[in-house]
Each structure stands twice: as structure tokens, then as C-alpha cells.
Amino acid sequence: MSTTNTTGDSKDAITGSDVKISCRSVWKVYGDNADAKFQALSKHHTNANPLRQSLIDEGLIVAAADVSFDVRAGEIFIIMGLSGSGKSTMVRCLSRLVEPTSGEVLLDGEDLLSANDKELIKIRRHRMGMVFQNFGLMPHLTVLENIGFPLKLQGRSSQDRQARAKEVIKLVGLAGREDSFPRELSGGQQQRVGIARSLAVEPDVWLLDEPFSALDPLIRRQMQDEFLRLQSLLNKTIVFITHDFLEALRLADRIAIMKDGQLVQVGTPTELVLNPVNDYVAEFTKDVPRDRVITVGELAIDAANENLSKQLPEGTPTINGGTTLDSVMPLFESHPHGVSVEHKGENLGVVTPAMVIKALAQQQQPA
């Protein structure tokens, strides 16, 4: 056995660092005279928390409170939260389906909130695609027409639309169902149409609002795999909303956890699992099987300075840094001294059984 690639879930531990979307102190407040009240109250408070509290005391609903995060190009950024946590509001602020009360949203460094209606339509037509929980398909249009709909709005010719729509249909594996109507399709198929439609305009930002929540668990699993496959082909910048922590773990490069309109913690799945900032996050991570979350790459980097690689015997396999611990453990049976870890040709160091045990044992302590 030489370079063994992973059998389990693999994800890129390392991503590009250029920021695509940037959210700076975004607030969204609902209620009577919300804007005016926010303006007035924000003068009295410099800190977010007291401001939020006094807005609530005014009888307003604070759907997003001082939310800031960056999404890097090519990253899968997941916003996770229970219902009412403000996650759907956040993704709508990114696309301005919901107008933020205050704050900045930067897309490629340009302020999205200052775009006028015309510019906004242009941005939506060419640079953003969105997938909805309940699919949002037009019931009176066929699959082909639904997928071509954004192109039709742009005024592209019928031939052009059909050609592009057929391409995307093939991509999502719905070839042959072009002339069906949405109600003739299963939920999973309908969401494939939704995905195809959002990709038809070749956006670089892809927003998905609980895309798989309305599907059965088995289908959901399939669609998640499908989603990862598509992303490996397309390399979009993705903001993905879910209330399912396991889904988030499975798909995310980084996860932002929201609660009551506030961002609780942002980090990679491993960071959340190993270092939850508070009980709320810990509650989610409690029952997560850590060996399926923590990757060898993360352990190897932590231990890089110990420089253990020289002590390894000949014939030690090298594995990908994105491999999770559960898949590396069987290797220790024949390689008790550990294995070496690489990522994209770069040597990250070594992972030993002791390191794995330590990492797994750490989490057993109460948070």
C-alpha cells in the first residue's frame, strides 16, 4: 500500500483565502416603524447586545443582530440554526430579497446595498443563483421552461435558452424529463430542477436556503452527495442554510451557528466539535461521532513541529489530509507507528494512533 486515498468523506481542509462575500454588522429588524426606531436607538448604544435588547423591549423582532462574516471564493459556507434563528433572513439579506435595516454586504468588494434596482436585477441575473426549500418552481412551466426561465427574463433567444437548459439538465441528471411539469416529479427531482435553474445563468455565488429540508432522509443523503459532486465540478462560492447540524458537518468547509438572530460561532466542523464556544454549540456537537468529523490533516498540522516523520519505517502509506479519523484508524492495525499526511502534494506531517486517541478522548470530557 502506497498512497492510499480516502474511502470515507473527504473535504478540503484548506481553501483559497480571497473573500467573495462579506457581511459587516448586518441588522434586520421587523415591526412597526422598525427603521426609524433602529436609527433612534442605535445612537444610544455602541454595543450590539444592549441595542438588541432595547429593540426587543420596543416590541420589535430582531431577525439579525450585528452579523458579520466573510465567505471565501470557492468555499461552502453553511449557516446553521434552528427555526427562528434568523438564518433564512441572513441569506435573504445577501441577495437583498430582504432589505437589511443596517450594515454592509459586500460582493467582490462592492457594496450590494447601495446598488439601485436596475443594478440589483443585473447582479441577480448574472452573478447569483438561489435554491429554495419548497423549490419555488413555476407550476405552469415544464422542466425545460423552468430552467430556462431566468434566461427568458434576460431576453435570451428561445434556442439559446433551450441549449443552455439542456446542458444543465444533464448536469443534474434529469435528462429525459424536459417536458414534464413540476407536479409530475418527485420532491428530489423537483429540487434538481430548482438546482438546475439556479445554475442556468452560471452564477459565481450560489445561495441555497434549506434545499434538502423538504425531502425524505434517504433522498436527502443522495442529494447531499449530488451537491458535493456538483461543487467539485463547478467550484462556486456557496452559502448554504440548514437546520440540520449533521448535514452541515457533512457539507461544510465552515459553519456559522446562529441563535436568536446572533452569530454564536463560526468555524470548521472540527473547530466546532473540539472547541464549542458555549453550551448552545456544545449541545449540537454532543452526540456527533467525532471520528467522522475530525480530519487527519488538522491533527497533522497541529503536530507538525514534533517532526515525527523521520521515525516512520519504510513503506508507510501517505494519506490525504481531508480523510476523517474513522477511515484512518483501520490503517493503524498494520502501521502502528502512524501514517504520513499530505495535501495537494504538500507534506503535512504524521498522524499516530496516540494522537488520534488523544483527539478522541479530549471530547469525552464534558464541555
Place this chain on the structure above:
Amino acid sequence: MSSNTASRYSFWIWPPLLAVCALMIWFAPSVSWLRTPPASWSLPVVDITNQVTDVFVGFAKPFFRAIGELFAYPMEALQSLLQWLPWPATVAIFTAFAWVAAGWKLSLFTVFALMYMVVTGYWAPSMNTLGTVLISVPLALAIGFGLAVITYSSPKVNRIVQPMLDFMQTVPTFAYLIPIMLLFGFGPVVGVIASAIYACPPMVRNMIVGLQQVPADIIESGRMSGATPAQLFWQVRVPNAMSTIMVGVNQATMAALSMVIIAAIIGSSADIGWEVLNQMRKARFGESLIAGLVIALFAMVLDRISLGFSDRSRAVARQHASVLVRSAPWAIALSVVVLCVAFAPQITWFSVWPEGWVFYPADSINAALQYVTKEYADFMKGIKNSALFYFLLPIRIGFVKAISPFSWGFALEPWMMHAYALGAGVLSLLGAWRFSWRIAVGVIIIATILWFGMTGIPWAVFILVVSTLAWQVAGVRVGLMSLFAWLFMVVTGIWDQAMVSVAMCLAAVLVCLLLGGALGVWASRSDRVSSFIRPINDTLQSMPLFVILIPFLMFFQIGEFTSFLAIIAYAIVPCIRYTEHGLRNVPETTVEAAVAMGSTPRQLLWNVKLPLALPQIMLGLNQCVMFALAMLVITALVGSKGLGQSVYIALSNSNAGQGLVAGFGMAFIAIVADRILQGWSLTRQKELGLV
């Protein structure tokens, strides 16, 4: 019951209120203003309205006449086209529409219906009616569409338009005709204008509802697809609201047809409505039945075709069909049209159905009718008189006047009155003891109504009791609204007619509630009964109102009883429908729980299903009252009294003031009844946790 509704039903209002009422009833015989509002109280509303109308009409008439002319041209052109077109061609076109809308069954029915018009020799007047409808429906749809778009896009406009729509639908049809007649003059164009206006509200209403009901995620997906506001409206909202909009089209079409028929009263053109009305006035029942059937068939064909287009599953099937299949009906119809037009000069019966081939069995119908009415005269008189003496009269004039040797066979003695009062008192106490104080109050009110009759109760008593009731079940605003509405009747001097109408309506609604409720219960338990009743209901609902009069008129002649039956026939439909719907939609789990607890079918019905279905049944009752009032006006044609008659008389005298006042009176009764019943239903639904 939740605490906030409990506080509204307050017991302590009733004893003093009933005491005051008792005093008023006691003194009524000696104090005349308690019995009827004195003439000196009435404001000169009628005269002022007439003066205002006169000024306005004098000033605006040329303008409106010009508009009338404008519509007269296309209408006359269309009518002459339809007259010129050989009948097989028209039949072919209609059949093609029916085929596309709903398949071969409907197209077969359409052929049958149109052939009936040909064979009975009513083709020419039918085509005139069709011409009018074909102008007024698009007009109504266009106005409705525009109005809906404006209303939809501005919440401010919406706040004004919605109550106006409510009001427009409760003003009786005749009342529309008066101002329109004054402005546009007589003639068929009035029918076009009146029906276009009358048919607007359902279009506007359905379209707004449709637009508002488009799911949020579809709107969002449209916006994220980069739709401009105009694209969002036309390519996302409108197509998604289409099936609801088509329901609006259907309702508007039926309303327009109904109004075109009614407009015959002033139109006197050679259309089918005029034919029916004319025959009815001459008491030629066989003839009016044959002509009435034309209207009925018209209504059914138009109804089914327009409904067919609103059925989404058919629309999908249509889109799936190949071009060949899709265009086949049109191709066939077109070739028939071409052939017919080409051969019309040779084959004359294409254009004019020969005299000798006409099948017109009026004489045999009349003969048969005469035989039946003669043979069963006693039986029918028996039914009629019992209904009148023991039911209609007590509600209108009370036992106190209804009981006489002529009607009941004995005269009213003082001891009977005492016994009645005692009986009512005991019943009331029994109600209070066994059930609740509300039953007790109800018993007292009903006993009083039956004793004095609607017209015999002092007006102030009626107003106080009804408005308090309105306040108790539906809130302060409805209570005040009721107070205002009834005072309007007092100051405009239409109190007596209003009470006659209320009495008639009440009587009919009671029967509808009991009979319709029973039928609804039956239909909810048996699919066979349900599928038998449904098409009858559909047909009754789509019928222009005065067609319904004909069969009852045939057997019971002109008079109150005929109106009574006609009202019931029309207004019972919602009672049946809503009862069935309510009972069938009781949550499955609740029923299962009750069955699991071992309840018998009877217990299930009375203790579980009916209480849960009550709010739905109340809505049915609400609709029933609206329908009854609508029909009540039409029955003025066959001699019912009350406000409907006032409107009808005003129409024949072109008295705008009288017509509008009586029409508004009617509308106020309808609106108050509507708000009370809806308020009650809503309160119940909240209590049951259904909303």
C-alpha cells in the same frame, strides 16, 4: 370557551333590555310612534336623491349616451354576425370550445343544448343574448382585470375598493338598473353596461385573491431569477394566479349572463330574457318553461366551458398534447364553418330552421299542467295554505293576527294568549335550567316574534334586540353598524317594507337551514347521495335567478308561496354544501378518537362532528341569507312584497331615489346579516382553535 369571548357574552344586558322591550310592547297599542315610525321623522332622502340624480343625469346624459352608442356598434355587429352565421357553424365553434375546455362529454352536451335552441325555434333570440353576453363579459373582464391590478398594487386603493365590492354585490340587481337606465336610456345596450358593471366584482375579487395567494417562495425565485417588477407581475404572479383568475372569469361570465337576462325588464329587445319575461307576464307557462330552458342550458354550457378552462390538470394535459391533437377541434370547427357558409345559399335550413321542423310543445305542457293543477288542486292548495297560515303569516304578522276562523278555524281568545305566555315562560326557565341563560333569552325572543310577527313588533324593540345581539356575537362595530342600518330604514320611511322582507327571508332561511342541513348531513355520510346532489346544486347555482321562478310559478301561480319556494330552491344550496363540507372535513384524528372511545354514529354526529363543523355551517347560513335576499328581489316579479317590490316599482317608474333607497335598504340588511353571522362563525372558530 376562552375568557375574552366569555366577557363579551354578558348576561346582565338582557334582563333590563327585555324589560324595556316589554314596556314598549305594552304601550305600543296606545302610543302610535312606538308602532310605526311617524312620517314626520323621515328625512326627504328619496326627494334629495332624485334631485341630485336629475341634475347629474341632465348634465352627464349626453356623455353616457355617447358611450352607450359606442358599445351599441360592436354589439349590433356581433349580433348580426351571429344571426347571419348558419347555425351549424356556431354549434361547431361552441363544440370546439367545449371539447378543448372539458372533453367529449361537454361537447356532446353543448351540441344537445344548442340544438335545443335551434329545434324550439329560439335560435334568433338566443343569439341576440349571446351577442350581448359576448360583449359584456370581455368588457367586465377587462375592467375587472385593470381594477384588480390597480387595487393589488396599492394597499391604499385596496382599502377603498374592497368594501365597495362587498357593497356592490349586496345591492340588488334591479337597483343597478335604475341609474344605468337613466344615464344610458332604454334598450339592449343597458344590458351590456349593467352586466359589465355587475360582473366586475367577482373578477376583481378572485384576481386579487389569486395574486395574493401566489406562494412566497415562487415570488422569491422569480426575483432571484432577475425579474423586473413588470416581469415579476406578468410572468410570475399572473400565471401562478391563473386558476383562481379563471374562477373569477367563470363567476363573472355567469353574473353577466344573469344580468343580461334581468336587464330584459327594461331592455325589451328580441333576446331570450325578454321572451321568458314576456311569456311569464302573460301567464303562458308552457312557453316560459321552453324559453326558460334555453337560458338554463345557456348558463350550463357557459359555466362548464369557463370552469373547464380553470381546471389546471386539464391545462397541463392540453400542454402535453401534440400540435395535431391540440389543433384538431379548431380545424374541424373551422372547416364546418367554411362549408356551412359556402353551402348556406343552397341549403336554406342551415340559415333558417324551417317552420315545419320546429318542435314547440307548449300546448301539451300547458294541457298537462292544467290537468295536474286541476286534479291535485286540493292537495296543492292544502300545502300552500298550511305553509302560509301556520308558518309564513305567523312570522310576518304574528299569531295575534294570523289566527282567525278563516285561517286556523278558530278565533283567538284571551286565555290562549295567557297559555302561550305561560308556555313560553316555562320553556324559557326550562332552557335556563337545563342548558344556559342564552337558550332562555332565545326562547323569549322567538316566542315574542311568533306572537307579534316581524311587522307587529315595535320598531325600537326590533332594533334594540338585533343590535344588542350583533354586538354580543360580533363586537361593538357590528352592533353600531346594525343600529345605523336599521335607523336608515326608519328615517327613509321604508321600515314596513323592510320588515316584510326580513320576515320572508327569515322564514325561507329557517327552512333552508333545517332541510339543507339534513341533506348536508345525509350527503356527508353517503357518497352516492353526495354525487347525486352535487350536479343539482351546481346547476341551481349557475342559473340566472328568474329561471328558477318558472317551475314554481307553473304550479302555484303568482303569489307569496311561489316566491317562498323559489327563494328556498336557490338559497338552500349553500346550506347543503357547507354542511357537507364542514362534516366531511372534521379532523380524521378527532373522529377516530371518538370512535375509539366507543361513541355511536349518532353520538359521533351530535357530539363531535356537528359542533366542530358549526363554523362552516354558519358560513353556509351566511351565504344562504345572501342568496335568499338576492332571490327575494327577483321574486317581486311574481308578486312578493317588501323592499324588492319597492325596487321593482321604482324601476318601472324610473324613480331613482325610491329605487336606490330601497336597494340600499336591502344591501344594509344583507351586510348586517353577513357581519353578524361571520362574526359569530369566527368567534366559534377561535373557541374551537380552528383559526
